[in-house]
Amino acid sequence: MKFKALYIFLFSTIICSAQAFRNYSNEFLNIGVDAAALGMSKAVVASTNNVNAIYWNPAGLVGIEDYEGSVMHASYFAGIANFNHAAFAMPIDKESALGISIIRFGVDDILNTTELIDAEGNIDFNRISLFSAADYAFNFSYARNLIFKDLKFGMNAKVIRRTIGNFASSWGVGFDAGIQFERKGWMFGLMVRDITTTYNTWTVNENEFEKIRNAIPGQNQELPETTEITKPKMQLGAAKVFRIGRFMNLLTEIDLNARFARTNDVISTNFVSIDPALGFQLDYENMVYLRAGVGNFQNTTEFDNSTSLSLQPNLGIGFNYKGIQIDYALSNIGSVGNALYSNIFSVTFDYSFFRL
Numbered sequence: 001m002k003f004k005a006l007y008i009f010l011f012s013t014i015i016c017s018a019q020a021f022r023n024y025s026n027e028f029l030n031i032g033v034d035a036a037a038l039g040m041s042k043a044v045v046a047s048t049n050n051v052n053a054i055y056w057n058p059a060g061l062v063g064i065e066d067y068e069g070s071v072m073h074a075s076y077f078a079g080i081a082n083f084n085h086a087a088f089a090m091p092i093d094k095e096s097a098l099g100i101s102i103i104r105f106g107v108d109d110i111l112n113t114t115e116l117i118d119a120e121g122n123i124d125f126n127r128i129s130l131f132s133a134a135d136y137a138f139n140f141s142y143a144r145n146l147i148f149k150d151l152k153f154g155m156n157a158k159v160i161r162r163t164i165g166n167f168a169s170s171w172g173v174g175f176d177a178g179i180q181f182e183r184k185g186w187m188f189g190l191m192v193r194d195i196t197t198t199y200n201t202w203t204v205n206e207n208e209f210e211k212i213r214n215a216i217p218g219q220n221q222e223l224p225e226t227t228e229i230t231k232p233k234m235q236l237g238a239a240k241v242f243r244i245g246r247f248m249n250l251l252t253e254i255d256l257n258a259r260f261a262r263t264n265d266v267i268s269t270n271f272v273s274i275d276p277a278l279g280f281q282l283d284y285e286n287m288v289y290l291r292a293g294v295g296n297f298q299n300t301t302e303f304d305n306s307t308s309l310s311l312q313p314n315l316g317i318g319f320n321y322k323g324i325q326i327d328y329a330l331s332n333i334g335s336v337g338n339a340l341y342s343n344i345f346s347v348t349f350d351y352s353f354f355r356l
Helices: 001-016 037-038 058-063 205-212 352-356
Strands: 068-076 081-091 095-112 130-143 152-162 169-182 184-194 198-204 227-230 233-244 247-259 273-284 288-299 308-321 323-332 341-350
Touching: 037 273, 037 288, 037 308, 037 323, 037 341, 058 095, 058 152, 058 169, 152 198, 169 227, 205 273, 341 352
Parallel strands: none
Antiparallel strands: 068 081, 068 341, 081 095, 095 130, 130 152, 152 169, 169 184, 169 198, 184 233, 198 227, 233 247, 247 273, 273 288, 288 308, 308 323, 323 341
């Protein structure tokens, strides 16, 4: 049955990790949050300064003035997978701030056909059940101004929970750290994810595993190793705001996203691979926003073994009125890159406007 084969594939590829570094682990944390940032192709590490800085660069939390909250929803793979995010942040004093956020990426209502056929070979559709494969991340953030002028520092402590129905589950712990610096109108940012590496420890339900051990004839499934170790990743950015006329501002930022492994990124070595991203935001009196960006530059291998360069263009709009900001992003316009386009919506609340 195709559902059983799909399940076995997902089950084995997600969990079968030896106790070693993984080039791709906890990848749901690389999708990104906030439609405003995604409309700029994630090029925001230097300029982020609201509640969503919890994800992009916690140093930016120092920029908030009152309670702030944010929610986001996005669907991927024609609605099969859903990505949701919620965050809250508040200043402690003029020099520091706290934040907390939760991310869920999940595929729900997956058919479990492991018991569809009984020991006598009879098919019983009543034995089909449903399960979810979901990944969660809980971020706890702290940020403050440092002793040097215009230098801010922030850190995330994150707890990761991943589940595959009642077949397997894992817990993970990791840390992120970021800094921001501003001088003469220029903004600079550095974000290092999984700075101490992030460990995920899996627990496999051996009773359920036995049901699929011999599901594919001649291919016995061995009980997988249960530890994943995620390598650090780094994002470096520079940004500047230009005044255009009397009412408009143009925010521009360029970021370099680095993985310490050889990948298909446009710049790739055995030590590090770098994927640049460029983002723009044009605003009218900080009320109406038009955003565009391009990123995810990848070397793609064609069927004839030739290589070509692919990229992912994004577009977004936003509206801000009395502390309520609604943003929309459409990623990968025209499906130019390898990823399918997605519609992303987010809402951000700034409680300081309600105190006036």
